[in-house]
Amino acid sequence: MDNSLCTPEILEAFGLPPQSDVSPLYGGHINDTFVAQSTAGGPRYTLQRINRFVFPSPEDITENMTGVTSFLREKIAARGGDPDRETLSVRPAVDGKFLYIDKAGNPWRCLGYIENATSHETPETLAMLEEAGRAFGDFQRLLSGYPAHTLHEIIPNFHNTPARFAQLLEAVKNDKAGRAGEVGPELEFAYKREKACALLADLLEKGELPLRVTHNDTKMSNILLDDVTGKAVCVIDLDTVMPGLCAFDFGDSIRAGAATAAEDETDLSKVKFDLERYQAYARGFLSAAGDILTKRELETLPDGAILMTLEVGLRFLADYLNGDVYFRTARPSHNLDRARNQFRLVEEMEAAREEMGRVIQEMMG
Numbered sequence: 001m002d003n004s005l006c007t008p009e010i011l012e013a014f015g016l017p018p019q020s021d022v023s024p025l026y027g028g029h030i031n032d033t034f035v036a037q038s039t040a041g042g043p044r045y046t047l048q049r050i051n052r053f054v055f056p057s058p059e060d061i062t063e064n065m066t067g068v069t070s071f072l073r074e075k076i077a078a079r080g081g082d083p084d085r086e087t088l089s090v091r092p093a094v095d096g097k098f099l100y101i102d103k104a105g106n107p108w109r110c111l112g113y114i115e116n117a118t119s120h121e122t123p124e125t126l127a128m129l130e131e132a133g134r135a136f137g138d139f140q141r142l143l144s145g146y147p148a149h150t151l152h153e154i155i156p157n158f159h160n161t162p163a164r165f166a167q168l169l170e171a172v173k174n175d176k177a178g179r180a181g182e183v184g185p186e187l188e189f190a191y192k193r194e195k196a197c198a199l200l201a202d203l204l205e206k207g208e209l210p211l212r213v214t215h216n217d218t219k220m221s222n223i224l225l226d227d228v229t230g231k232a233v234c235v236i237d238l239d240t241v242m243p244g245l246c247a248f249d250f251g252d253s254i255r256a257g258a259a260t261a262a263e264d265e266t267d268l269s270k271v272k273f274d275l276e277r278y279q280a281y282a283r284g285f286l287s288a289a290g291d292i293l294t295k296r297e298l299e300t301l302p303d304g305a306i307l308m309t310l311e312v313g314l315r316f317l318a319d320y321l322n323g324d325v326y327f328r329t330a331r332p333s334h335n336l337d338r339a340r341n342q343f344r345l346v347e348e349m350e351a352a353r354e355e356m357g358r359v360i361q362e363m364m365g
Contacts, residue, residue, distance in 0.1 A: 155240065217240050251306070254305035
């Protein structure tokens with residue numbers, strides 16, 4: 001990442017000294033992120049250039065983020081916590097706005113830097129996974145009173161599994177890369193689950209599941225853990241916060257956290273669903289959010305895990321048929337390998353569905 005992207009113009013826009021040390025902060029794959037600190041010392045700040053290609057409406061993201069973080073700060077303060085450490089702090093520019101557009105037309109934001117806390121790409125222990133569950137559960141709890149319908153839908157139909165299935169059908173029909181003839185077994189797998197795709201969407205439409213504020217990217221790296229205690233400090237990366245279903249946030253964490261192999265592992269014998277990891281995450285999540293969830297939400301948490309995994313597999317397969325235009329690939333069959341991997345994990349979860357439900361029931365007493 002080029003340090004020169006974060007120019008004195010950006011520093012001055014947010015009231016930071018032009019004489020500041022600026023260094024790139026690696027880890028994210030979408031926005032360009034830097035840490036800035038005055039050469040005279042003092043607090044550090046995070047400066048981010050928002051990727052307009054991925055997020056064409058940074059104004060909507062900014063409205064969502066400022067609304068949600070303001071609400072979180074009030075809730076955290078009311079329970080005696082530290083809002084500056086337990087949620088993101090959005091710093092306004094000198095013009096009072098929370099989004100600055102530079103001379104080249106790039107959108108920027110500034111956040112307080114949370115010290116002595118680190119994000120981790122993967123959960124290294126069951127305790128770490130449980131902490132991630134507790135953090136995302138607490139996120140749900142704190143925002144349970146927020147009017148989710150007032151948030152902008154940053155990515156339309158992001159977790160609309162029937163819509164993702166329809167996109168696969170369209171990819172098969174168009175066959176832009178001439179690959180449809182190679183993926184017969186994978187398409188058969190998907191077609192058999194067309195009806196299942198609509199489970200949660202139908203329950204939402206019937207009013208049996210409530211619309212909530214959801215994070216929509218509940219991976220391990222979006223939690224900061226305290227460097228000393230190892231306890232979860234803060235949920236970060238709020239770009240995709242929007243209205244959604246709790247089961248999908250829970251399920252996305254399980255898809256990654258309870259799998260025994262990376263999502264592009266080609267040896268499918270290594271792809272297993274680890275019930276112990278599932279239990280660890282569920283224990284943390286339910287300890288924080290369990291009593292604010294409805295009975296139907298609790299019942300469908302395992303379905304969220306299965307459908308999130310299926311949905312990602314559908315997306316990988318559709319992208320393979322479209323010629324690998326969305327997901328970054330390192331080899332010609334990369335997206336097909338990913339799809340096969342996720343479908344294998346779906347089979348593992350389907351076989352364990354009853355036990356997954358029993359774990360939730362036992363934890364909730």
